[in-house]
Amino acid sequence: xxxxxxxxxxxxxxxxxxxxxxxxxxxxxxxxxxxxxxxxxxxxxxxxxxxxxxxxxxxxxxxxxxxxxxxxxxxxxxxxxxxxxxxxxxxxxxxxxxxxxxxxxxxxxxxxxxxxxxxxxxxxxxxxxxxxxxxxxxxxxxxxxxxxxxxxxxxxxxxxxxxxxxxxxxxxxxxxxxxxxxxxxxxxxxxxxxxxxxxxxxxxxxxxxxxxxxxxxxxxxxxxxxxxxxxxxxxxxxxxxxxxxxxxxxxxxxxxxxxxxxxxxxxxxxxxxxxxxxxxxxxxxxxxxxxxxxxxxxxxxxxxx
Amino acid sequence: xxxxxxxxxxxxxxxxxxxxxxxxxxxxxxxxxxxxxxxxxxxxxxxxxxxxxxxxxxxxxxxxxxxxxxxxxxxxxxxxxxxxxxxxxxxxxxxxxxxxxxxxxxxxxxxxxxxxxxxxxxxxxxxxxxxxxxxxxxxxxxxxxxxxxxxxxxxxxxxxxxxxxxxxxxxxxxxxxxxxxxxxxxxxxxxxxxxxxxxxxxxxxxxxxxxxxxxxxxxxxxxxxxxxxxxxxxxxxxxxxxxxxxxxxxxxxxxxxxxxxxxxxxxxxxxxxxxxxxxxxxxxxxxxxxxxxxxxxxxxxxxxxxxxxxxxxxxxxxxxxxxxxxxxxx
Numbered sequence: 001x002x003x004x005x006x007x008x009x010x011x012x013x014x015x016x017x018x019x020x021x022x023x024x025x026x027x028x029x030x031x032x033x034x035x036x037x038x039x040x041x042x043x044x045x046x047x048x049x050x051x052x053x054x055x056x057x058x059x060x061x062x063x064x065x066x067x068x069x070x071x072x073x074x075x076x077x078x079x080x081x082x083x084x085x086x087x088x089x090x091x092x093x094x095x096x097x098x099x100x101x102x103x104x105x106x107x108x109x110x111x112x113x114x115x116x117x118x119x120x121x122x123x124x125x126x127x128x129x130x131x132x133x134x135x136x137x138x139x140x141x142x143x144x145x146x147x148x149x150x151x152x153x154x155x156x157x158x159x160x161x162x163x164x165x166x167x168x169x170x171x172x173x174x175x176x177x178x179x180x181x182x183x184x185x186x187x188x189x190x191x192x193x194x195x196x197x198x199x200x201x202x203x204x205x206x207x208x209x210x211x212x213x214x215x216x217x218x219x220x221x222x223x224x225x226x227x228x229x230x231x232x233x234x235x236x237x238x239x240x241x242x243x244x245x246x247x248x249x250x251x252x253x254x255x256x257x258x259x260x261x262x263x264x265x266x267x268x269x270x271x272x273x274x275x276x277x278x279x280x281x282x283x284x285x286x287x288x289x290x291x292x293x294x295x296x297x298x299x300x301x302x303x304x305x
Numbered sequence: 306x307x308x309x310x311x312x313x314x315x316x317x318x319x320x321x322x323x324x325x326x327x328x329x330x331x332x333x334x335x336x337x338x339x340x341x342x343x344x345x346x347x348x349x350x351x352x353x354x355x356x357x358x359x360x361x362x363x364x365x366x367x368x369x370x371x372x373x374x375x376x377x378x379x380x381x382x383x384x385x386x387x388x389x390x391x392x393x394x395x396x397x398x399x400x401x402x403x404x405x406x407x408x409x410x411x412x413x414x415x416x417x418x419x420x421x422x423x424x425x426x427x428x429x430x431x432x433x434x435x436x437x438x439x440x441x442x443x444x445x446x447x448x449x450x451x452x453x454x455x456x457x458x459x460x461x462x463x464x465x466x467x468x469x470x471x472x473x474x475x476x477x478x479x480x481x482x483x484x485x486x487x488x489x490x491x492x493x494x495x496x497x498x499x500x501x502x503x504x505x506x507x508x509x510x511x512x513x514x515x516x517x518x519x520x521x522x523x524x525x526x527x528x529x530x531x532x533x534x535x536x537x538x539x540x541x542x543x544x545x546x547x548x549x550x551x552x553x554x555x556x557x558x559x560x561x562x563x564x565x566x567x568x569x570x571x572x573x574x575x576x577x578x579x580x581x582x583x584x585x586x587x588x589x590x591x592x593x594x595x596x597x598x599x600x601x602x603x604x605x606x607x608x609x610x611x612x613x614x615x616x617x618x619x620x621x622x623x624x625x626x627x628x629x630x631x632x633x634x635x
Contacts, residue, residue, distance in 0.1 A: 032405040034345070034412070098604055106343050109408050110543065111603050113345060117540050118596035121589035128586065237536075241416050244409045279424040286413040293398050293406060 002145055002153040004270045010159045010228055012266020013166035017221035018239060019246035019258040020173065021214030027190035027253030028210045029100070031108040035091065036218060036243060037236030038119035039084055043219025044226040044235055045123055047073070047080035048132055066157035068137040069227070077223050084222075085215035091115060092211050116237075124233040132231040134223075162224045169220060170259055173213070177255060182209055190253045241282055242269065245289040251299025260300060264288070310450065317453040319569065324460040325521045327561035330545045331467050331554060332514030338551035338613070339475050340507040341487035342400070343408045347515060347542050349415030352422060352534035353391050354384035354516025355523035356429055359438040362524075366435070369427050377441035381520045388516025389509045391418075396508045401501055415536065422531035434530030438523045460521055464558070467514060471554055474510075483507055537592060541568065544599045550609030559610060568595065 018040055025033045054072040055061065061070030095115060099107050142160075145153035177183035182205070189196040189206045197203050225235055246265045250257025265285050272284040292299060329351060336342040344350075358380035365372025375383075391414065399410040422429045429435070441459075446452045474480050485493040486500045494500050523529045541564065549560020571591050579587040602609065 026405070032408055034408075095600060095604075106341070106404055106408075107603055107607065109343060109345075109405065110547070111600055113540065113543070114596045114599040114603075117537065118593050118600070121592040121596070125586055125589040125593070241413050244413070248406070248409070277424075280420055282420060283417050286417050289410065289413055290398050293402065293410065297402050297406070 002150045004273065005267065006153055006155055006159070008267035008270030009263060010162055010266075011270060012263035013162050014221045014225045014228070014262075015239065015242045015246050015266050016259040016262025017166060017169065017217045017224070018243045019250070019262045020255055021217050022243050023247040023250065023252055023254065023258040024186070024190070024210050025214055026247060028186065028193070028206060029096070029108075030193070031105045031112065032244065033112045034109060034240065035112040035116040035119060036214065037238075037240035038116050038123075039088055039215055039218035039236070040222035040225065040239060041123060041233060041236035042087055042119065042222070043080050043084040043215075044222030044231050045127055046083045047076040047219065047223045048134060048226065048231055050076035050079045051134060063135070063137055066139075066142075067161060068135040068139050068156075068158050073134055073223075073227075077220065080223065081216040081219040084219035085212040088211040088215035088218075089208065092207070120233055120237065127233065129233055132226075134227055134231070158227055162228060165220070166224070169217065173217075173255060182206070186210065238282065241289070242266075242285040245285040245292075248297075248299055249288060249292050251301040254299070254301040257299055257301035314450050314453060317450065317457050319565070321453065321457050321460055321525055322522075323562045323565045324457070324464045325518050325525070326542065326545060326565055327558040328460075328464050328467050328521065329515050329518035330542055330549070330557045330561045331464075331471055332511040332518065333542055333546050334511075334551060334554060334557040335471060335475070335507055335514070336511035337546065338553065338557070339480060339487065340483045340504055340511075341404065342504060342508050342511075343404050344411045344508070344511070345408045345539060346395075346411030346413070346415030346418075348534045348536060348538040349411070349418040350388045350391060350512045350515040351519035351522070351538065352415075352418050352529075352531075353388045354519030355529050355534070356422065356435070356519075357387040357516070358384040358520035359435045359523045359529055360428075362439050363435060364437050364439070366430065366437075369430060377439065377524060380524070381517055384516040384520035385513040386516075388519070389513040392509045392512030393505070396505045400504045400508060415534075415539065419531055419534065422534065429531070432531060434528060434533075435523075436528045438527050438529060440527055441524060456525055460525075463517070463521065467517075468554055468558065475554070479503075479506075540592075540599075541565075541595065544595055544602075546609075547599060547602055547607075548609055550611040550613065552613030553609075553611045556609055556611035563610070564595070564598075567598075571595075 018036065021039065022033060022036050025031070025036065051072055054075065058072070061072040063070050095111050096108060099111055139156045139158060141154040141156045143152065143154050177187055185196070185201045186206050186209060188199070188201060189203055193203065196206070221239075222235065225239065229235075242262075242265050246261035247258050248261070249264060250259070250261030265288055268288055269281045269284045273281055276283065329347065333344065333347055336344050358377075360370070361373050361375045361383045362377050362380035363372060364374065395407075395410055395414050399407040422434075423432055425431070440452065440456075442455070443452060446455050475483070482493065482498050483503055485496075486498060486503055490500045519534075522533075526533075545560040545564040546557055547560070548564050549558070550556030568591070571594055572588075575587045575591060576584065
């Protein structure tokens with residue numbers, strides 16, 4: 001039981017970070033971005049590429065303390081986050097910005113659907129369909145709770161790292177959105193784009209910031225997923241439904257809602273495994289989505305349907 | 306003349322697939338072209354139709370439900386009913402909300418159907434799928450080519466029926482209200498039209514047509530597996546509609562033929578020039594090409610090859626010959 005909760009929080013971290021990007025793009029750019037999952041995949045693979053590069057140049061890097069990875073993965077994470085943000089900006093420049101000028105919201109969704117397939121297949125072309133790992137070190141799971149208390153709890157240092165860095169990222173984002181001018185401008189644009197433009201907010205700058213934040217968080221989430229599970233070209237596609245479920249559950253436009261939704265979906269997926277089997281865990285996200293649409297379509301923290 | 310026979314059988318093959326896709330795209334056109342409903346789970350509804358018909362008509366598989374051995378026509382009707390039912394469930398949940406929610410929900414339902422197809426071994430046969438989907442009248446018509454030609458004829462007739470029915474539907478008062486709802490829901494509702502109910506009807510009918518397409522596919526190929534209904538299928542069908550011209554039923558059929566031709570040609574070309582061990586990898590490039598094509602069409606010619614007619618009612622055409630009469634408030 002405790003173990004399932006802990007696992008739920010780990011997968012919930014990945015979903016929460018990805019869902020923040022989905023909800024920001026959805027509320028500021030007004031469309032559901034089906035290509036967001038691919039940003040996770042690309043982030044994960046870019047980090048893997050940099051990691052392989054570092055290892056090739058500097059030789060094998062000793063793992064840091066109890067973790068399965070060394071400083072090289074942290075460096076790769078930073079590079080991949082920047083590169084994924086650049087990829088998101090590029091996608092906006094060549095595709096979404098042009099369509100935004102005259103197309104409807106649905107044209108944007110359709111284009112994002114096409115972009116997702118192109119990105120995924122390019123990746124599969126470049127890397128092949130075989131799963132990869134950041135590290136093949138074997139980790140000793142720490143026993144935090146003995147077995148006789150609610151089934152006990154074992155957790156690997158990598159999972160603790162994921163939880164810790166997620167908490168740090170969410171707090172940093174909170175500070176950014178509440179204390180900086182750009183953050184406030186983003187929240188204003190998300191609440192009412194027209195009014196924001198009228199009051200002189202640089203909406204183009206806000207849009208750029210949205211893609212950068214979405215891209216960075218997607219890369220971090222992708223690396224987390226690669227670190228705790230594995231890397232493969234469908235990583236983002238598999239996470240897309242939970243991402244949308246989390247964003248809608250939390251309420252579109254609400255960053256905190258997306259985080260809460262991410263953890264709820266993660267926990268629901270994890271806790272449902274003993275009931276319905278691991279192969280149907282994606283169905284839990286879908287059930288949560290349908291339930292929230294029927295009961296409260298504005299989500300837990302949202303105001304707009 | 307073995308070459309001629311080969312060519313003929315290739316042409317029948319191509320045309321059967323193109324016609325099946327055209328039927329599915331016609332269903333999609335009713336949803337997107339005429340009603341503005343964005344269905345991202347087309348492959349899921351096609352799969353429901355294919356599996357339903359295969360189970361209703363199929364032989365008994367060891368350790369599996371099914372084996373009802375019903376006539377193929379019953380299978381086709383069952384396929385339409387099952388896909389329509391699935392559409393009803395999705396539609397009731399999502400159609401009251403903004404269009405993005407329908408996109409996300411249909412995406413989700415396609416994922417779920419894929420999961421069920423892969424994992425519900427006793428029902429769907431799991432990853433290996435259903436291997437013995439009966440070919441209708443296979444005993445009565447000897448020879449592969451003759452049977453393929455007969456099947457082509459059947460599918461072509463059904464395509465004609467679906468086309469004629471949809472043309473009647475969209476030109477009827479019902480079809481005109483659909484467009485009104487698509488263009489301005491608030492105005493339509495203020496005139497007493499029930500937008501939600503209309504959208505639900507269009508969505509369910511469209512999905513029933515998709516289910517029929519799936520069943521036609523299953524009985525032609527003779528076996529179905531989960532990998533036949535991946536998101537790439539949805540994407541191909543969407544590209545067909547957008548290239549052909551959404552909101553135009555002839556455009557939908559034209560798009561199905563054109564995009565399927567491009568797809569088979571590019572596939573054949575890749576098979577020719579790429580060595581065997583790299584073919585799986587090269588196949589991903591094919592998807593990239595089609596994806597770029599869709600994005601380019603959206604950017605350059607969003608109305609597709611054949612755009613939507615500005616006038617839908619034949620009465621409007623015959624009664625008001627003046628071309629300068631504006632028909633839409635755009």
